[in-house]
Amino acid sequence: xxxxxxxxxxxxxxxxxxxxxxxxxxxxxxxxxxxxxxxxxxxxxxxxxxxxxxxxxxxxxxxxxxxxxxxxxxxxxxxxxxxxxxxxxxxxxxxxxxxxxxxxxxxxxxxxxxxxxxxxxxxxxxxxxxxxxxxxxxxxxxxxxxxxxxxxxxxxxxxxxxxxxxxxxxxxxxxxxxxxxxxxxxxxxxxxxxxxxxxxxxxxxxxxxxxxxxxxxxxxxxxxxxxxxxxxxxxxxxxxxxxxxxxxxxxxxxxxxxxxxxxxxxxxxxxxxxxxxxxxxxxxxxxxxxxxxxxxxxxxxxxxxxxxxxxxxxxxxxxxxxxxxxxxxxxxxxxxxxxxxxxxxxxxxxxxxxxxxxxxxxxxxxxxxxxxxxxxxxxxxxxxxxxxxxxxxxxxxxxxxxxxxxxxxxxxxxxxxxxxxxxxxxxxxxxxxxxxxxxxxxxxxxxxxxxxxxxxxxxxxxxxxxxxxxxxxxxxxxxxxxxxxxxxxxxxxxxxxxxxxxxxxxxxxxxxxxxxxxxxxxxxxxxxxxxxxxxxxxxxxxxxxxxxxxxxxxxxxxxxxxxxxxxxxxxxxxxxxxxxxxxxxxxxxxxxxxxxxxxxxxxxxxxxxxxxxxxxxxxxxxxxxx
Amino acid sequence: xxxxxxxxxxxxxxxxxxxxxxxxxxxxxxxxxxxxxxxxxxxxxxxxxxxxxxxxxxxxxxxxxxxxxxxxxxxxxxxxxxxxxxxxxxxxxxxxxxx
Amino acid sequence: xxxxxxxxxxxxxxxxxxxxxxxxxxxxxxxxxxxxxxxxxxxxxxxxxxxxxxxxxxxxxxxxxxxxxxxxxxxxxxxxxxxxxxxxxxxxxxxxxxxxxxxxxxxxxxxxxxxxxxxxxxxxxxxxxxxxxxxxxxxxxxxxxxxxxxxxxxxxxxxxxxxxxxxxxxxxxxxxxxxxxxxxxxxxxxxxxxxxxxxxxxxxxxxxxxxxxxxxxxxxxxxxxxxxxxxxxxxxxxxxxxxxxxxxxxxxxxxxxxxxxxxxxxx
Numbered sequence: 001x002x003x004x005x006x007x008x009x010x011x012x013x014x015x016x017x018x019x020x021x022x023x024x025x026x027x028x029x030x031x032x033x034x035x036x037x038x039x040x041x042x043x044x045x046x047x048x049x050x051x052x053x054x055x056x057x058x059x060x061x062x063x064x065x066x067x068x069x070x071x072x073x074x075x076x077x078x079x080x081x082x083x084x085x086x087x088x089x090x091x092x093x094x095x096x097x098x099x100x101x102x103x104x105x106x107x108x109x110x111x112x113x114x115x116x117x118x119x120x121x122x123x124x125x126x127x128x129x130x131x132x133x134x135x136x137x138x139x140x141x142x143x144x145x146x147x148x149x150x151x152x153x154x155x156x157x158x159x160x161x162x163x164x165x166x167x168x169x170x171x172x173x174x175x176x177x178x179x180x181x182x183x184x185x186x187x188x189x190x191x192x193x194x195x196x197x198x199x200x201x202x203x204x205x206x207x208x209x210x211x212x213x214x215x216x217x218x219x220x221x222x223x224x225x226x227x228x229x230x231x232x233x234x235x236x237x238x239x240x241x242x243x244x245x246x247x248x249x250x251x252x253x254x255x256x257x258x259x260x261x262x263x264x265x266x267x268x269x270x271x272x273x274x275x276x277x278x279x280x281x282x283x284x285x286x287x288x289x290x291x292x293x294x295x296x297x298x299x300x301x302x303x304x305x306x307x308x309x310x311x312x313x314x315x316x317x318x319x320x321x322x323x324x325x326x327x328x329x330x331x332x333x334x335x336x337x338x339x340x341x342x343x344x345x346x347x348x349x350x351x352x353x354x355x356x357x358x359x360x361x362x363x364x365x366x367x368x369x370x371x372x373x374x375x376x377x378x379x380x381x382x383x384x385x386x387x388x389x390x391x392x393x394x395x396x397x398x399x400x401x402x403x404x405x406x407x408x409x410x411x412x413x414x415x416x417x418x419x420x421x422x423x424x425x426x427x428x429x430x431x432x433x434x435x436x437x438x439x440x441x442x443x444x445x446x447x448x449x450x451x452x453x454x455x456x457x458x459x460x461x462x463x464x465x466x467x468x469x470x471x472x473x474x475x476x477x478x479x480x481x482x483x484x485x486x487x488x489x490x491x492x493x494x495x496x497x498x499x500x501x502x503x504x505x506x507x508x509x510x511x512x513x514x515x516x517x518x519x520x521x522x523x524x525x526x527x528x529x530x531x532x533x534x535x536x537x538x539x540x541x542x543x544x545x546x547x548x549x550x551x552x553x554x555x556x557x558x559x560x561x562x563x564x565x566x567x568x569x570x571x572x573x574x575x576x577x578x579x580x581x582x583x584x585x586x587x588x589x590x591x592x593x594x595x596x597x598x599x600x601x602x603x604x605x606x607x608x609x610x611x612x613x614x615x616x617x618x619x620x621x622x623x624x625x626x
Numbered sequence: 627x628x629x630x631x632x633x634x635x636x637x638x639x640x641x642x643x644x645x646x647x648x649x650x651x652x653x654x655x656x657x658x659x660x661x662x663x664x665x666x667x668x669x670x671x672x673x674x675x676x677x678x679x680x681x682x683x684x685x686x687x688x689x690x691x692x693x694x695x696x697x698x699x700x701x702x703x704x705x706x707x708x709x710x711x712x713x714x715x716x717x718x719x720x721x722x723x724x725x
Numbered sequence: 726x727x728x729x730x731x732x733x734x735x736x737x738x739x740x741x742x743x744x745x746x747x748x749x750x751x752x753x754x755x756x757x758x759x760x761x762x763x764x765x766x767x768x769x770x771x772x773x774x775x776x777x778x779x780x781x782x783x784x785x786x787x788x789x790x791x792x793x794x795x796x797x798x799x800x801x802x803x804x805x806x807x808x809x810x811x812x813x814x815x816x817x818x819x820x821x822x823x824x825x826x827x828x829x830x831x832x833x834x835x836x837x838x839x840x841x842x843x844x845x846x847x848x849x850x851x852x853x854x855x856x857x858x859x860x861x862x863x864x865x866x867x868x869x870x871x872x873x874x875x876x877x878x879x880x881x882x883x884x885x886x887x888x889x890x891x892x893x894x895x896x897x898x899x900x901x902x903x904x905x906x907x908x909x910x911x912x913x914x915x916x917x918x919x920x921x922x923x924x925x926x927x928x929x930x931x932x933x934x935x936x937x938x939x940x941x942x943x944x945x946x947x948x949x950x951x952x953x954x955x956x957x958x959x960x961x962x963x964x965x966x967x968x969x970x971x972x973x974x975x976x977x978x979x980x981x982x983x984x985x986x987x988x989x990x991x992x
Contacts, residue, residue, distance in 0.1 A: 628727070633835050634832055641827050645821070649816070649817065652752055658759050661790065665786070676773045676775075676845070679844045681846055682856070689868060691781060692871070693871065696874075697875070705801070707882050707883060715801055
């Protein structure tokens with residue numbers, strides 16, 4: 001199966017093409033075709049996993065070259081798929097969670113007239129995402145990278161009849177372009193320094209390159225990762241991206257696509273290992289974003305936006321881990337996988353709540369839903385426990401490892417990064433508990449026309465499966481460091497380092513902070529009264545509610561000057577460039593006008609001209625003595 | 627007296643002919659100016675024939691005469707055609723060549 | 726050696742008439758002057774040892790070319806006078822300086838030339854023919870073709886094809902009526918035959934004289950009679966009969982009656 005891994009991409013791609021080309025004729029069965037394609041991709045991935053498990057660790061990676069993509073002189077790029085432990089991990093995550101979300105969407109989108117189109121886009125996304133993780137070169141990765149960007153754009157703007165949704169889609173697209181430029185520049189640098197774009201060449205050549213070169217490449221890759229993974233300062237699009245249907249938020253903007261940045265960093269380990277400065281920047285961006293996301297999450301009343309902020313914060317953890325180097329790569333991916341499960345589960349839970357509450361997203365109008373939606377409550381609760389990092393749920397095994405790893409190192413770094421991770425854990429506990437309690441506990445604050453009810457089985461079953469994953473996947477993978485060993489061929493073996501604090505102390509501190517955060521949330525939102533309207537709040541809260549004025553900052557720092565620059569350039573183009581061309585043309589025209597006068601129509605003038613020429617010629621001959 | 631004197635005479639006649647072409651508006655008169663220039667050339671040819679003691683100059687002059695005769699026929703035909711079309715043979719009239 | 730007398734005669738005979746090209750107003754005068762120039766040149770040719778060319782010059786230029794010029798001048802209007810006032814700004818100065826400059830330059834060039842003395846040759850017809858039909862026979866043939874082409878070209882250019890069929894007399898008459906002209910001939914003079922009637926205007930139906938029925942020559946010579954005395958007699962005799970007759974077209978009555986009345990008067 002490993003050599004047939006291209007089928008995993010081909011199936012959803014073909015399904016998307018068929019669904020889009022057939023149009024309304026496929027309305028009746030299109031969603032099931034989408035589910036089948038995604039499920040088929042999962043089966044292919046699972047087959048590949050079984051085959052790989054049967055091999056010794058060093059021989060698990062398989063690079064299949066399909067055909068030559070760009071046969072151009074020094075730049076030879078093949079379309080090749082790399083099926084190694086890292087990419088298979090992603091394939092399984094994407095296809096498993098993706099298939100569940102496909103199933104969920106069948107019910108969630110049941111009343112939408114464009115459900116077939118939705119599944120076509122979802123399949124397109126799955127295909128592009130699989131291409132992204134299976135590619136064996138940065139260029140092919142970039143194809144997938146743009147493909148998921150396109151799918152994300154299409155799905156955020158799925159209900160593009162609403163103007164703000166279409167705007168949100170545009171925003172996501174534009175911000176992602178900024179990141180893409182980073183990736184393009186990084187590829188250019190790689191081609192210049194290494195002479196190739198495939199992972200193998202880069203891994204071979206990277207140790208020989210200078211630190212400055214690697215740092216430049218690394219920082220450009222970081223820009224790309226920031227754009228895709230909504231890390232500071234390119235995080236502003238993620239909140240607005242919640243305009244898309246909730247399954248999209250679950251699949252693309254929580255579980256898979258936004259983690260592509262982390263994948264990129266981990267995949268580029270050979271580059272980052274040689275560029276400590278770039279690693280520190282990656283870690284710093286991750287640490288900053290995890291706190292930023294947490295603060296934003298504490299202030300948001302929109303359940304999806306709160307979850308989006310949480311996603312940003314959790315990816316911050318992953319970036320932090322990825323920035324720590326070999327000791328963090330595996331934990332970053334580990335947390336990515338568990339996060340994919342519990343966050344997707346919670347998003348599906350939020351979708352289920354919205355489904356039962358007539359698309360209400362304001363948590364202040366929820367409350368006491370645990371009785372009305374038992375399944376949703378339980379599954380969401382499991383996800384909640386997982387993200388809090390309560391043992392023995394998934395999040396504990398992944399996040400706690402990251403916090404421990406953050407405390408490893410020398411000088412100021414372990415204290416800053418470790419401290420941020422530690423505080424982030426407490427903040428996470430607070431805002432997730434706030435979300436959980438505001439939604440499912442306390443008094444009912446429903447509007448009169450809302451009659452909460454449990455969602456159909458097509459929706460609850462995927463939620464249950466994801467909840468089970470949220471609960472036990474971490475434990476399953478962490479036993480005996482299974483996952484770390486599984487990834488070792490890719491991430492490299494990490495020497496064991498002792499954190500600056502004893503591990504039990506770190507664990508205890510984390511748990512204490514988590515309990516404190518959750519308790520505070522319980523007292524404030526679980527037991528206490530929650531006003532139906534957002535109360536006037538302190539400056540800090542307002543700041544957090546408005547995403548730390550990111551939009552205003554972007555507008556002031558980039559958009560306005562950009563517009564002015566554009567206008568100036570347009571003016572310069574019109575006045576100088578066009579002006580020069582037009583003036584020149586006018587000059588030639590007037591020259592023609594002047595020479596037109598020579599053609600006065602008088603035959604005798606022409607004869608005079610001839611004779612003058614003759615005289616001049618004779619004069620030259622005479623004077624020149626020829 | 628040397629036959630070279632006739633070459634000087636030819637030069638003067640040629641200049642008069644060219645001036646006539648430039649100055650006269652009547653197409654026929656201008657045409658006569660052209661004829662005078664041709665004849666000046668003939669005179670020079672004959673004089674050179676004499677100076678060099680060879681007959682080729684005279685032959686050339688003869689050819690020039692033949693060509694001039696053909697030219698006159700065609701030129702006058704053109705003048706008549708133009709006159710029929712425009713009722714004038716002034717060279718200043720057909721200013722349709724004006725750019 | 727060439728006789729200086731011949732040279733000076735030829736020089737005067739050519740340069741002075743050729744100046745007519747620049748200063749004469751009438752094209753006919755210019756053409757005749759050029760004929761003179763041609764004759765002078767023919768004399769020069771004979772004097773320079775080219776008797777054949779001299780004869781050809783007379784025959785071709787004075788006999789054919791210049792006569793052709795004169796024919797064309799007659800065709801396009803012999804009395805055309807040319808206004809010598811220059812219409813193109815500066816053309817006169819340009820012409821003066823270029824022609825003068827050309828003369829000066831040519832003379833300067835000629836002055837430098839030295840040619841080794843050579844035996845005199847005489848271009849009599851036999852000698853010319855020997856060269857012409859030997860070395861230059863091909864050129865001769867080509868020139869023959871050129872002449873034929875030129876002749877046909879001239880024919881084609883001066884030929885005007887008839888675009889419309891020739892009009893018949895009936896059509897011409899119909900066109901005249903359409904144009905509003907007199908449908909019949911203009912009235913003849915001399916209504917009253919007792920005088921030399923050519924100088925007496927005819928009368929229109931109302932008895933008024935028609936002036937243009939009398940020849941313009943008589944009018945210019947002031948020999949026209951207005952015919953008043955004849956009209957008086959006409960009126961006195963014709964009036965009584967008018968009332969007895971039925972009404973007819975007045976013109977016909979007067980036409981028929983007038984000769985009869987005059988006959989009576991004459992008796």
